[in-house]
Amino acid sequence: MLLEINNLHASVNDVEIIKGLNLTIAPGEVHAIMGPNGSGKSTLAQALAGREDYLVTDGSVSYKGRDLLDMEPDARARAGVFLGFQYPVEIPGVSNVYLLKAALNARRKEKGEPEIDAIEFMRFIKDKAKLMELDEKFLSRGVNEGFSGGEKKRNEIFQMAVLEPDLAILDETDSGLDIDALKVVANGVNKQRDGQRSFLLITHYQRLLDYIEPDHVHVLANGRIIQSGSKELALELEEHGYDKILAAAS
């Protein structure tokens, strides 16, 4: 197993948000977690990435057989956990290329690989930019500086393409995207499905799953997964809304 979450409890500001969550992801699988607002979707993503304010109070998370919760956020990233942020931050004056080169080299160092040389790196990221239909001028711009909402999201997927993680957690990457941008993002994700890389897609809406076909769909409500199924579960949700399934669960 790549990721095994066992009875996870997590709090934000002393309020328990995740209340005993179990989830197992095998290499190459695409899992979608859906749920109404406030169900704990983003908290799960942040807690897995190791954000300080998201306090894990109970349970365990094993990643590649290691205790994920015991690792610093940057160590998790270097071990191949990638979080596509719901709200990517701007870092003025730091170019995309600069951040990515530092990030990529940190990851390579972890794997015992030598630093990538500048020319090879530029060739590499230009290919990846093409994949994401990202204009090359984005590469030299400040990280997310003055980007539109859609550009920020596309940039997240581009970064994922460059860093080639083993587990990509995409937190509401589809929100705020028009249909064309959604297709570009979905296309970028699909091109990175290689049978080894695993994805955890966190979304409120079913429409993302029209373009990225998941292996498993889970419904998260009140901090727990209340139902799991195949991609048909997502369609069912789309048709009946969350109310029915929530009522059935309670």
Place this chain on the structure above:
Amino acid sequence: MASKQDNVKDIVDRKYEHGFFTDIEADTVAPGLDEEVIRLISKKKGEPAFMLDWRLKAFAYWQSMQEPDWAKLKRDAIDYQAISYYSAPKSKADAPKSLDEVDPKLLETYDKLGIPLHERARLAGVAVDAVFDSVSVATTFKQKLAEAGVLFCSFSEAVKDHPELVERYLGTVVPQRDNFFAALNSAVFTDGSFVYIPRGVRCPMELSTYFRINAANTGQFERTLIIADEGSYVSYLEGCTAPQRDENQLHAAVVELIAEKDAEIKYSTVQNWYPGDEEGRGGIYNFVTKRGDCRGNRSKISWTQVEAGSAITWKYPSCVLRGNDSIGEFYSVAVTNNLQQADTGTKMIHIGKNTRSTIISKGISAGRAQNAYRGLVKMFPTAENARNYSQCDSLLMGNRCGAHTFPYMEIKNPTAKVEHEATTSKIADDQLFYCRQRGLSEEDAVNMIVNGFCKEVFRELPMEFAVEAQALMNVSLEGAVG
């Protein structure tokens, strides 16, 4: 090979050929300041009469002046009678004999900054008799400069060899009575740099104090005078990214720049004097008066500074925009950590028509440090269509430090336009987390964010200086987060 060695020996020996340093090796004047001391300084330096008169006049002004206290600084009083105003090059008896005797922490810093080995010894104050590389390099460069007609020498040499230029320009930008510290400097300065770029000459290289032969002994009251004659250009670099040790606590330098018609001066500073220990003990007080005079039409003066060292930094590199269509620029990064204090900024005095000025100031505070930007934009009634743009950004790290912005504006011409933008931000947790989520260590993430914040200023620095400045920033903020 033999002849090469002879050459080196020649060059090394030449350092002493003026006999100036060797003669006074044993001299030190007792602490205290009165007219006699000033007469003595002037005599020891063999100065012409006008220089002594000038010093004495400054001293008279200084005696009637009060030490200013308006800056947002906390410090102990300075006992001016406890300072020795003339000391020969420091006796080498107390100096470390080799790098093995130097504080390992200092050496570690040199390493991080990538300071060349032969430079480390000089910077750490090791008693070396000759620094072969820099002396020979300096000699080669001097030749090249002479061919272009550029005068670049120590202030003492200028007083002897070019008294007419010194007399004509000295004190015309920063008069003796300009302020308390400038008056003191005018009375007692011992050395510094002198640059004259003749009409229409583009100085063929960046002038750096790094290559200045007498750099080690300029002392605590340094005087710099740079004159760019009509249509000339010069870029001057002052300072060094390596931490510099000095026994003198008070540094009160004066820098005067004069740009004649169509001339341009670019002055870059990296200041990294000893800031004191973590409790601020023993750090340098850096009270400097720097001013440039855009005397001629279409002239331009640009200040770029990276202020990382000193316990207290108190300085306002300024531009007097006298000529029509003249341009003044100020780009500054001031970083303060631990108990460091900085009160720095600029003055842009618009007198001529269509004058333009730009101010970009970046203040970074960490630890318990206080960082203030203080700037004046003044538009005279004559300053038709003058423009100013100011941007002052502060970055706070942790919650025990402070950032302050004091913009002053005096606009006396209705056609003038002034824009001011100021921001204060903390290194946001979400920025840090974002970088760490991409695999960067916390320290690397902080460095990256800070360097991004300073980018607009760093890109004004000459290339190799910019790289050093980045490294300096990282070292200065070590341990500031976490």
